[in-house]
Amino acid sequence: MVDYNEGLQELAELNVDAANDFKLHRPELFCRAFLNPAVKTDAITSNIAETFNGYIFQARTKHLLYMLEDIRGTLMQRLVVKRQAMMKATSILFPRIKAKLEAEKAKAAQCEVIPSSETLFNVNYNLDQLVVDLERRSCTCRKWDMLGIPCCHAVASIYFLGKEPELFVDKCYYRDTYLSVYVGSIPPIQGERHWPVVSMPIDPPPIKIGPGRPRKNRIKDPHENPKKIWFLDKNRD
Incomplete structure (x- = not known):
């Protein structure tokens, strides 16, 4: 929320009308400062639908x-x-989640941990002081809350206790969870x-083809850049 307020203030200093118009678009529906941590994401996109659409x-x-x-x-x-x-x-962990956690581990070396109890810590990082709660799996930066992956502040606190950060990652990112999602099969x-031959006609109804070339591309949002080229990742999980 602090980052949101500071960014909004900087925008207002540049252009007051732009800041007011931004607030009229209901930022509580898409800004990270207002996202529900239970969803375990830091962005609201239609990537899954777009990927399957390209698939x-x-x-x-x-x-x-x-x-x-x-x-x-x-x-x-x-x-x-x-x-x-x-x-x-x-x-x-998933290989992709493992790579993100390794990046946080590298940044954890720059954190200074000051314990308050066995689960509460003050962490100083880049002239900023944050609170890490290992019991609630929460940090002031909200990165751990939103993603379920320990941030560098949490990783430094976990290392202070001599434990492994992998054990503090949300269960949804575990290898066993992934395998349980793909355990089913399509016969x-x-x-x-x-196919069996039947006497009853099962032909589909006649298709009425309208004038012009059939549409293949999706209908774009009115505010979307019409010149932007989108590349769909067909290998996305």
């Missing part, structure tokens, strides 16, 4: 049955590939040639 981009152009079959086959393979990749991991089905 089925080619399938959307097909007939309904073939579109669904294409999506089914792709997801069936994805579940197995993701599960096999995580089974090779040796850490108790294979036979091709159209092997």
Whole structure:
């Protein structure tokens, strides 16, 4: 909240109208200072929807049955590939989360820890003083609260007690949790040639094709930059 207020004040010094217009857009719905820590994210985006939209981009152009079959086959393979990749991991955390935690460990060396109790600490870092509560898994910077990954201040406090930061990462980032998400599978089905023959016609209703070329690109937000090129990450978890 301190960062938010300072940033808003700097914006008001540059342009009062811009600061007032910003507040009219209800920043409590998208600014990090107001996000619910229970969600375990530090940003509000539609990345998951956009990634899946790009994942089925080619399938959307097909007939309904073939579109669904294409999506089914792709997801069936994805579940197995993701599960096999995580089974090779040796850490108790996701590899990507492990890398983020290692970055916080590197910054923890610059922190000065002053204990108040076995779970409460004052941490001095870059001329700033913060409070770390290991029992509540909370820090003044709110990074640990929001992401579930110990920040550098928390890592320094954990090391002060001689414990491992990996044990203080939220359970949602554990390897076992990841594997439980991908434990299911989509059963294979036979091709159209092997389907049972029925006497009742099951042809789809006629498709009315309107004038012009069919739309393939998504409808963009009115405030989105029309010239910006988006690259979709098909390997995103």
